[in-house]
Amino acid sequence: xxxxxxxxxxxxxxxxxxxxxxxxxxxxxxxxxxxxxxxxxxxxxxxxxxxxxxxxxxxxxxxxxxxxxxxxxxxxxxxxxxxxxxxxxxxxxxxxxxxxxxxxxxxxxxxxxxxxxxxxxxxxxxxxxxxxxxxxxxxxxxxxxxxxxxxxxxxxxxxxxxxxxxxxxxxxxxxxxxxxxxxxxxxxxxxxxxxxxxxxxxxxxxxxxxxxxxxxxxxxxxxxxxxxxxxxxxxxxxxxxxxxxxxxxxxxxxxxxxxxxxxxxxxxxxxxxxxxxxxxxxxxxxxxxxxxxxxxxxxxxxxxxxxxxxxxxxxxxxxxxxxxxxxxxxxxxxxxxxxxxxxxxxxxxxxxxxxxxxxxx
Amino acid sequence: xxxxxxxxxxxxxxxxxxxxxxxxxxxxxxxxxxxxxxxxxxxxxxxxxxxxxxxxxxxxxxxxxxxxxxxxxxxxxxxxxxxxxxxxxxxxxxxxxxxxxxxxxxxxxxxxxxxxxxxxxxxxxxxxxxxxxxxxxxxxxxxxxxxxxxxxxxxxxxxxxxxxxxxxxxxxxxxxxxxxxxxxxxxxxxxxxxxxxxxxxxxxxxxxxxxxxxxxxxxxxxxxxxxxxxxxxxxxxxxxxxxx
Numbered sequence: 001x002x003x004x005x006x007x008x009x010x011x012x013x014x015x016x017x018x019x020x021x022x023x024x025x026x027x028x029x030x031x032x033x034x035x036x037x038x039x040x041x042x043x044x045x046x047x048x049x050x051x052x053x054x055x056x057x058x059x060x061x062x063x064x065x066x067x068x069x070x071x072x073x074x075x076x077x078x079x080x081x082x083x084x085x086x087x088x089x090x091x092x093x094x095x096x097x098x099x100x101x102x103x104x105x106x107x108x109x110x111x112x113x114x115x116x117x118x119x120x121x122x123x124x125x126x127x128x129x130x131x132x133x134x135x136x137x138x139x140x141x142x143x144x145x146x147x148x149x150x151x152x153x154x155x156x157x158x159x160x161x162x163x164x165x166x167x168x169x170x171x172x173x174x175x176x177x178x179x180x181x182x183x184x185x186x187x188x189x190x191x192x193x194x195x196x197x198x199x200x201x202x203x204x205x206x207x208x209x210x211x212x213x214x215x216x217x218x219x220x221x222x223x224x225x226x227x228x229x230x231x232x233x234x235x236x237x238x239x240x241x242x243x244x245x246x247x248x249x250x251x252x253x254x255x256x257x258x259x260x261x262x263x264x265x266x267x268x269x270x271x272x273x274x275x276x277x278x279x280x281x282x283x284x285x286x287x288x289x290x291x292x293x294x295x296x297x298x299x300x301x302x303x304x305x306x307x308x309x310x311x312x313x314x315x316x317x318x319x320x321x322x323x324x325x326x327x328x329x330x331x332x333x334x335x336x337x338x339x340x341x342x343x344x345x346x347x348x349x350x351x352x353x354x355x356x357x358x359x360x361x
Numbered sequence: 362x363x364x365x366x367x368x369x370x371x372x373x374x375x376x377x378x379x380x381x382x383x384x385x386x387x388x389x390x391x392x393x394x395x396x397x398x399x400x401x402x403x404x405x406x407x408x409x410x411x412x413x414x415x416x417x418x419x420x421x422x423x424x425x426x427x428x429x430x431x432x433x434x435x436x437x438x439x440x441x442x443x444x445x446x447x448x449x450x451x452x453x454x455x456x457x458x459x460x461x462x463x464x465x466x467x468x469x470x471x472x473x474x475x476x477x478x479x480x481x482x483x484x485x486x487x488x489x490x491x492x493x494x495x496x497x498x499x500x501x502x503x504x505x506x507x508x509x510x511x512x513x514x515x516x517x518x519x520x521x522x523x524x525x526x527x528x529x530x531x532x533x534x535x536x537x538x539x540x541x542x543x544x545x546x547x548x549x550x551x552x553x554x555x556x557x558x559x560x561x562x563x564x565x566x567x568x569x570x571x572x573x574x575x576x577x578x579x580x581x582x583x584x585x586x587x588x589x590x591x592x593x594x595x596x597x598x599x600x601x602x603x604x605x
Contacts, residue, residue: 040452040453165471166473167465167473167474168471170458171462173452174454174462175443175447175448175462177417177443178441178443180415180416180417181416181417181439181443183437183466184466229453229455229500230453230454230455231453
């Protein structure tokens with residue numbers, strides 16, 4: 001423990017670590033926010049398909065320019081991300097394919113093509129191709145100050161766009177036909193939203209990689225949905241979950257030499273999901289189980305109450321022994337506690353509250 | 362009760378998704394200020410007709426005039442209530458938020474709804490008897506309540522022509538009565554109400570005009586003239602179990 005604390009203390013004064021942590025934190029926040037849009041659009045796998053579609057772009061950019069400059073490679077990724085996402089859009093609209101089919105097709109087609117190019121590139125003699133494959137799983141350690149600076153600026157612009165088109169995004173996500181009927185261009189909204197998603201994926205490739213970035217879009221959004229019924233709160237929570245995953249994943253990775261950052265970030269994000277699924281109020285598994293039990297008891301009690309009421313109506317009075325015949329002592333106590341059954345002098349009565357419950361069944 | 366101005370005119374409208382047309386050469390016109398039912402069997406293209414009029418579905422051919430102008434020009438005078446089953450009611454939002462969406466069209470791009478829009482939305486919720494539910498999460502609503510919320514969203518649009526797609530499907534009897542009462546009030550204010558309707562038994566009680574549809578228009582006009590057994594048989598093509 002002592003050693004761990006020393007380690008932590010050391011990394012927090014390390015400038016390189018702080019740059020990387022800032023990058024992964026901001027990336028997590030932004031993927032959290034944009035992931036909510038993908039999830040609510042019922043295209044949870046959109047991010048997965050787009051990220052895999054960027055791989056041929058990265059390799060082609062390298063083959064074409066011979067450069068391994070991050071910005072050039074990511075530009076290639078951006079172009080292919082956009083081509084892939086437009087492919088998905090068109091395929092879904094112009095064929096009878098379901099969205100998940102088009103997502104799967106684009107994903108495997110582009111990724112296969114990308115892997116083909118990657119193996120080709122790796123066999124070119126004398127080229128400095130080594131390290132292209134780091135985009136598969138990401139390598140946060142290669143993050144530079146300038147990369148984080150670009151990420152910050154683009155994230156800031158994205159937040160402005162999201163704020164500006166808030167109501168358009170909202171009505172499109174909830175009721176696209178209505179959105180069109182009041183004159184909004186669904187195509188514009190959809191394409192804008194998708195471009196934002198492509199952009200954040202491309203910016204995240206260096207840190208988390210093609211294969212895992214979609215988890216960073218999905219996990220914070222899925223976790224956030226459990227806790228709230230408001231769209232703005234959902235986005236805020238997803239941003240917090242995503243940012244925390246990015247930050248914690250980086251800290252853990254930095255304090256142990258052997259563990260890669262990207263997978264760790266994803267694992268921390270999954271912990272948020274797991275915890276949310278279990279313990280969120282209302283939607284969580286524990287809360288739902290508790291509510292189910294509560295309802296079960298209520299209906300059981302109501303059934304007993306009904307019998308009491310029928311007997312009371314039939315013989316105009318309910319003696320203690322009648323009640324004890326009809327229900328177990330435990331149930332009797334429950335009815336009394338609910339104030340459904342009251343005792344006046346020696347007789348029992350179904351109360352007004354109890355009668356109201358019976359009427360409302 | 363019936364205005365003289367032409368409310369909606371559909372000329373030579375054809376919609377086809379694939380080889381066979383969903384709607385074939387639709388022609389009819391109706392006056393403004395009436396309560397109209399579009400009636401026909403399942404798959405007759407009733408919803409598609411509304412969606413084609415509102416440009417939600419692409420027309421292969423044909424023209425639509427609303428109050429003598431194109432839909433684009435009249436868009437702010439038109440309100441649309443989609444089938445309530447067409448949206449995900451587990452969407453994270455509240456009743457009031459959904460009704461506020463009715464103000465988005467007049468606000469235009471980017472501008473946010475303010476206190477004026479909020480007030481109008483509350484009034485609409487009051488009209489449909491849902492004001493107490495304004496902060497309720499929409500997933501907690503019953504089918505009837507969902508439909509009332511959708512109607513409130515259309516009322517906020519303060520339109521002159523309303524299109525409602527199956528507003529009585531899956532709602533309780535009280536809601537059905539409340540909705541038809543509001544629709545009749547709107548009609549009495551001179552508004553034109555167009556409803557995709559399923560239940561033949563209530564047509565005479567609810568509506569002034571009908572369009573009988575089965576891919577083609579099988580008849581249109583006042584309920585007295587057109588809503589006859591013979592026309593219905595023609596529309597439902599022998600599927601007379603629909604007809605009482």
